[in-house]
Amino acid sequence: MDARSVILERISSSLGRTGRLNAEGYVPITAPAPEVPHAYRTASDLSTERLIEIFADRLADYNAGVARVSAAELPATVARLLDEADDIVIPADLDRAWVGEFAGRVLTDSREEPQPVDVLNAVGAVVTGSTTAIADTGTICLSGPHCGRRVITLVPDHHVCVVRAADIVEIVPQAVARLQEAGLSTAPQTWASGPSATVDIEFERVAGVHGPRRLDVVIVVDEDEPEAHAGTQAAAQADPRDSA
Amino acid sequence: MSTTFIGMPTVPGTGNLFERAPFPQVAQHELGNVQLRTNLTKATTAIRTKRAARVAELGDWEDLRDSGAAAKDVVLARLPELLTQFEAAFTAAGGTVHWARDAQEANAIVRGLVEDSAPLNEDGRREVIKVKSMATQEIGLNEYLEDHDIDAYETDLAELIVQLGHDKPSHILVPAIHRNRHEIRQIFLRGMEDADPNLGTEPRELAEASRKHLRKKFLTTKVAISGANFGIAETGTLSVVESEGNGRMCVTLPETLITVMGIEKLLPTIDDLGVFMQLLPRSSTGERMNPYSSFWTGVTPGDGPRNVHVVLLDNGRTRALADQHGRQALRCIRCSACMNVCPVYERTGGHAYGSVYPGPIGAILTPLLTGTDAEENSTLPYASSLCGACFDACPVKIDIPQMLVRLRNEGNVVKESEHGRLPKTQLDVALTGASWLMSDGRRMALMEKGLPLAKLLSPKAGIRSLPGIAGAWTSSRTIPRPPRQSFRSWWSAEHREEAREERREARDRAQFRRFEARSGAEPAPEAGPAPRSENQHETKES
Ligand code: SF4
Numbered sequence: 001m002d003a004r005s006v007i008l009e010r011i012s013s014s015l016g017r018t019g020r021l022n023a024e025g026y027v028p029i030t031a032p033a034p035e036v037p038h039a040y041r042t043a044s045d046l047s048t049e050r051l052i053e054i055f056a057d058r059l060a061d062y063n064a065g066v067a068r069v070s071a072a073e074l075p076a077t078v079a080r081l082l083d084e085a086d087d088i089v090i091p092a093d094l095d096r097a098w099v100g101e102f103a104g105r106v107l108t109d110s111r112e113e114p115q116p117v118d119v120l121n122a123v124g125a126v127v128t129g130s131t132t133a134i135a136d137t138g139t140i141c142l143s144g145p146h147c148g149r150r151v152i153t154l155v156p157d158h159h160v161c162v163v164r165a166a167d168i169v170e171i172v173p174q175a176v177a178r179l180q181e182a183g184l185s186t187a188p189q190t191w192a193s194g195p196s197a198t199v200d201i202e203f204e205r206v207a208g209v210h211g212p213r214r215l216d217v218v219i220v221v222d223e224d225e226p227e228a229h230a231g232t233q234a235a236a237q238a239d240p241r242d243s244a
Numbered sequence: 245m246s247t248t249f250i251g252m253p254t255v256p257g258t259g260n261l262f263e264r265a266p267f268p269q270v271a272q273h274e275l276g277n278v279q280l281r282t283n284l285t286k287a288t289t290a291i292r293t294k295r296a297a298r299v300a301e302l303g304d305w306e307d308l309r310d311s312g313a314a315a316k317d318v319v320l321a322r323l324p325e326l327l328t329q330f331e332a333a334f335t336a337a338g339g340t341v342h343w344a345r346d347a348q349e350a351n352a353i354v355r356g357l358v359e360d361s362a363p364l365n366e367d368g369r370r371e372v373i374k375v376k377s378m379a380t381q382e383i384g385l386n387e388y389l390e391d392h393d394i395d396a397y398e399t400d401l402a403e404l405i406v407q408l409g410h411d412k413p414s415h416i417l418v419p420a421i422h423r424n425r426h427e428i429r430q431i432f433l434r435g436m437e438d439a440d441p442n443l444g445t446e447p448r449e450l451a452e453a454s455r456k457h458l459r460k461k462f463l464t465t466k467v468a469i470s471g472a473n474f475g476i477a478e479t480g481t482l483s484v485v486e487s488e489g490n491g492r493m494c495v496t497l498p499e500t501l502i503t504v505m506g507i508e509k510l511l512p513t514i515d516d517l518g519v520f521m522q523l524l525p526r527s528s529t530g531e532r533m534n535p536y537s538s539f540w541t542g543v544t545p546g547d548g549p550r551n552v553h554v555v556l557l558d559n560g561r562t563r564a565l566a567d568q569h570g571r572q573a574l575r576c577i578r579c580s581a582c583m584n585v586c587p588v589y590e591r592t593g594g595h596a597y598g599s600v601y602p603g604p605i606g607a608i609l610t611p612l613l614t615g616t617d618a619e620e621n622s623t624l625p626y627a628s629s630l631c632g633a634c635f636d637a638c639p640v641k642i643d644i645p646q647m648l649v650r651l652r653n654e655g656n657v658v659k660e661s662e663h664g665r666l667p668k669t670q671l672d673v674a675l676t677g678a679s680w681l682m683s684d685g686r687r688m689a690l691m692e693k694g695l696p697l698a699k700l701l702s703p704k705a706g707i708r709s710l711p712g713i714a715g716a717w718t719s720s721r722t723i724p725r726p727p728r729q730s731f732r733s734w735w736s737a738e739h740r741e742e743a744r745e746e747r748r749e750a751r752d753r754a755q756f757r758r759f760e761a762r763s764g765a766e767p768a769p770e771a772g773p774a775p776r777s778e779n780q781h782e783t784k785e786s
Contacts, residue, residue, distance in 0.1 A: 154496055190539075200400070
């Protein structure tokens with residue numbers, strides 16, 4: 001008997017299921033499965049302004065750089081962060097305007113036309129967007145076209161990630177929901193919270209082992225976006241937690 | 245196929261699940277390992293404090309635990325349904341699913357896949373890179389591959405230290421916590437052909453050395469092997485949760501990726517990630533989120549490996565599943581919170597538990613996987629003071645203390661003819677006493693000084709004077725007889741004699757190598773820490 005059949009039969013037996021094996025090779029469940037309570041939080045009532053604040057605070061805690069800019073200021077800020085780089089790589093689907101003021105060479109990368117890994121290893125930095133970001137944990141979720149192939153945010157030593165304020169959520173379950181809504185459940189995903197780190201030597205935290213050793217997050221607050229604007233005002237008036 | 249099902253006997257797991265020596269013996273000499281104890285205390289105290297702070301931040305922590313525990317119970321109750329659902333989704337996404345009954349079978353599958361995809365180098369060997377994985381450690385994969393002309397390179401900094409030092413990991417999370425920076429520098433200089441002879445001892449420099457050493461391997465190696473923190477049944481998605489980025493390297497860069505995953509590692513749905521990606525990081529390193537998490541579903545053309553495999557591993561899990569009470573141990577997400585709060589673990593370190601699964605969870609999981617009648621593991625359920633801290637810390641609410649009591653009783657039934665049945669109340673008295681003795685550094689210090697308390701408790705063989713019987717228990721907590729010289733004066737004498745220490749270490753290594761050579765394929769069961777400990781006892785007595 002093959003391993004699959006044996007294991008499925010063992011499980012059926014261990015679970016005390018009796019009856020006939022189905023076509024898949026196990027005895028189907030008859031008792032109802034345990035109920036899973038979902039009392040934990042899945043929504044947030046924090047304003048965009050407050051979310052930005054928490055997110056920036058967490059990133060700073062991880063020793064990541066944080067900048068907060070308007071859409072108009074973005075290209076200049078990105079260029080400034082890249083001033084040590086001679087060349088950069090971006091996903092082919094990234095908005096070129098974001099790196100419009102960068103003076104060096106811009107390489108594009110896509111699944112169809114990937115950059116060789118040696119090139120990525122030598123390039124000065126990578127610039128990407130993010131799908132969603134989690135304020136509470138200081139996490140950027142990278143998946144989808146404007147985040148590019150996984151390798152481009154891994155091999156270069158410096159990552160500049162642009163996060164739209166509207167894409168910031170408060171807690172992890174909201175981010176999981178956003179990724180599903182974006183149709184990315186089965187797409188490759190990388191969640192990054194600060195630059196790479198280790199505590200393996202005498203439990204001392206050392207930044208930068210194998211991933212990018214420098215992470216800069218640029219939060220773009222679009223002043224024209226009524227939602228973000230309203231949120232800002234609402235925050236000032238209505239959220240007592242802000243003062244905490 | 246529709247044959248009538250008549251049930252199957254349970255089959256215990258194999259591989260690195262067995263204690264090399266009974267817990268009491270190993271614990272006794274590990275207690276003498278000062279570096280281990282100092283580092284473990286530092287690490288566990290730091291993690292414990294951070295963890296408590298991060299958990300307190302979340303108003304819905306208890307709700308998350310309830311949901312996490314229940315989701316895992318659903319996995320166990322619906323295991324055949326969810327495994328086949330996972331298999332179908334992973335396969336539809338271009339991945340290949342393999343099933344392995346035991347360690348031997350899993351190892352053979354991985355070997356076959358490596359031989360199919362990794363080229364031979366000029367030495368006639370093949371190379372794979374690995375990201376830390378308890379499952380592959382459990383099945384002894386590295387040793388097996390080595391015997392079959394395949395070199396598996398560990399890429400976690402700590403695992404690299406352990407591997408280059410010909411050592412065993414002492415902690416799930418910080419496996420090299422028993423080594424200090426000076427030792428690590430030595431290990432790197434000896435083990436890395438490209439190490440800079442001027443390498444310093446700063447953790448930053450040591451990390452940099454590992455980055456340089458591994459970068460080329462990451463960029464050129466064709467095959468990687470990983471474990472998985474979660475497998476999502478709904479979508480066929482696998483995940484690796486890590487810190488350093490070596491996991492991302494392994495799951496992204498090679499052409500072929502082989503993941504070995506225990507069958508209990510599933511989660512029913514993607515939504516469950518919203519729960520578990522809060523429970524795991526906070527419980528394990530006390531961070532709000534770990535630096536990197538990777539999720540992949542089969543093959544994505546143009547992004548990551550082209551050949552993606554998963555080996556679904558039983559190796560005793562179906563045996564544990566058959567134990568109605570023990571079953572909940574399979575909820576474990578290997579966060580290590582239970583060991584960081586455990587007073588016994590903090591004193592003895594992971595080596596004393598022998599099996600790859602140390603600490604409180606190891607004390608139940610290991611006997612469940614192998615059977616409590618496995619003589620080697622029969623002392624493990626006694627390696628706890630039943631203080632209950634592990635239960636409170638466990639993100640999936642495994643009632644470890646209660647299960648330990650059950651397993652002890654099972655063990656006692658087996659051993660009835662030998663020792664006679666232990667009346668439970670008396671056992672409990674003894675346990676409480678031992679716990680009191682061990683749980684306070686000042687009392688330990690008193691014993692080190694050989695003050696009356698210790699003398700009172702110290703007949704010739706060591707401290708085993710706890711009232712009544714409880715032989716197995718008290719002996720498992722036996723502390724080496726207080727040396728004539730106090731611990732502190734021993735420590736300073738020891739430091740004046742670094743040279744002697746070095747000679748002794750060299751002798752240990754030679755012994756270890758001889759043992760390895762003698763035992764051939766076997767990864768040195770008894771020889772590891774044993775000689776070292778004898779030497780330490782010598783020193784203490786001298
Ligand atoms: S038993 Fe619980 S606390 Fe211990 S490692 Fe497993 S999940 Fe973590």
